[in-house]
Amino acid sequence: MDRWIGKVALVTGASSGIGSDTALALANAGMVVVGLARRVELIEELANKVTGSGKIYARKCDVANESELMEVFSWIRTVLCGVDVLVCNAGIFRCNFITQCESSDYRDTFNVNVVATCICIREVVKNMKERAVPGHIFIINSILGKRIPDVSFPMFGPYPASKFALCGLAEVVRKELLYFKLPIRLTSIHPGMVQTDMIKVFDSALAQRLPKLQVSDITANILYCLQTSLDVHIDELTIMPAMVPLMSHSEF
Template sequence: MSDAASNVQQVALITGASAGIGAQIAVLLANKGITVVGLARRVELIDDLNNQITGSGKIYSRQCDLSKEECILSAFQYVRETFPSITILICNAGMLKANFISESPGKDIKDLFDLNVVGTSICLREGLKLMKTNKTNGHIIVMNSILGHRIPEVPVPLFSVYPATKHAITALCQTVRQEIHFLKLNIKLTSISPGMVDTDFLSVYSRAVAELPKLKASDVAKAVLFALETPDYVQVEEIILQAMGRYDL
C-alpha cells in the first residue's frame, strides 16, 4: 500500500480474519478503502465486521479450513475468479493447543504443524503464484510470534510444539524472501512477531498470564499498516513488538 500503488485498487486477502488480530487488521484496512477478503471457518463473524467500517472499503468472507489444502485451493480459486489480483496477502491463521509436550497427543502435535506451518506454506505458495502471474507489486505479511525467535525467560508452561511451529515460520519467511529476490518479483515480505496479545487466543493461560503486560490486537494491526505504508523501495523485513510493564516511580 505504498504511495506508488495508491492509485491501484488494493485487494487484501487475510487468513484467520474472524477474530482477534485478523479481525482488527481486516477492519483497519477496510477503513483505509481497501477491499478485504477474509478466510476463516466462522464466516458470520467476518461478515459482522462490516458494521465497524466507516471508510469506503468492504470486507468479504469465504469459509475455509486453513488446515486443509483443498479448502485453501478452493478459496484462492474463488478469489482469482471474483476479485482483481490481490495486492496484499496476510497469513494470520494459527492455533495454540496448551499442553506439556510430554502429555501432548500426536493428533494435537500434527494439528499445530498442519495449520501453523503447512497451511501458511500453502497460502504463501498460492499467493506468490497469483501475484507472479499478474505481475503484481505485492506485499505479504506473515503473522509470526516472539516465540519464533526466543523462549521467554519467565517460564509459561504448556507451550508444547507451538514455539517450534513459529521457529519454522521464521525460517520460512527467510527462504521465501530469497525466492522472491531470485525470481525478481516486486513483492515485499514482512514477518510480524508480537509478544503476548490480549485475545481469546490466551484464554487457556488466563491464570498464568493474568498479571503479565499484554499488547492489544489493534497494536499488531497498526504494525501491519506501518509495514504496508512504506515506500516501494523500503522493505520492513521483521517487526518484533512487546508490551512494556509500567512502573510507578
C-alpha cells in the same frame, strides 16, 4: 495507503483478534478484503462495521483443509483477479507439555500454523507473478518463534516449534523473491503476548499479571509497513509490551 485503495487483501483467521482488527482497518483504508475463518458469521458481522471506502468478503474456510483453501484462491482469481496483500494470521495454540501432547496436537498445529501459510504464500506469489504487480506478505509469527522464556510451567506444546519453522520459511521465501526479481515484500511480525482469545488457554490469574499488547498495536504496524516506500523492505518486527507502566507527564 493511497496506492492500496481498491487492491485486494487476504486475511486468514479474520474472525477475531489480530485478524479481525487488521481486516477492518484495511477495509476502512479502502482495500477489498477477503476474510477467512471457520466462524464465517463473525466476519459477516465485521463487514457491517466497515466505515471506509473498502469492503469485506467473508469466506468460510478451514485453512488446515487444502481443498477448502484452494477453492478460496480459485474464487479470488475468478471474482477479484488476485491478491495484493496477504496476512497469514491464522494459528492455533495447544497449551500442554510437548511430551504429553496427543499426536493430533502436533499435526493440527503444523497444518494450521505452517502448512497453510506455505500454501497461501505459494498461491499468492504465483498470482502476483502472473499479474506482474507489487505485493506485500505478512506472517504473524510470535516472540515464541525467536526465544522461549523461562517460566514455571513451560506448557507451550508444539506452538514455538511451528513459529520457529515460520522464521525459516520467511528467510527462504525472501531469497526466492530476490532470485526471481519479484517486487514482493515479506514482513514477519513477532508480537509478545497480545490480548486475544488465544491467551485464554493460560491460567487467568497469571495472564492478568503479565503485560500485554492490544490487537490494534499489531494492526498499526501492519499499516505502517504498507505505507513505506516500495524501496523499503521491513523484513522483521518484534513488538513487545512495556514491562513497566508508562510514566505520566507529571513524573518526568
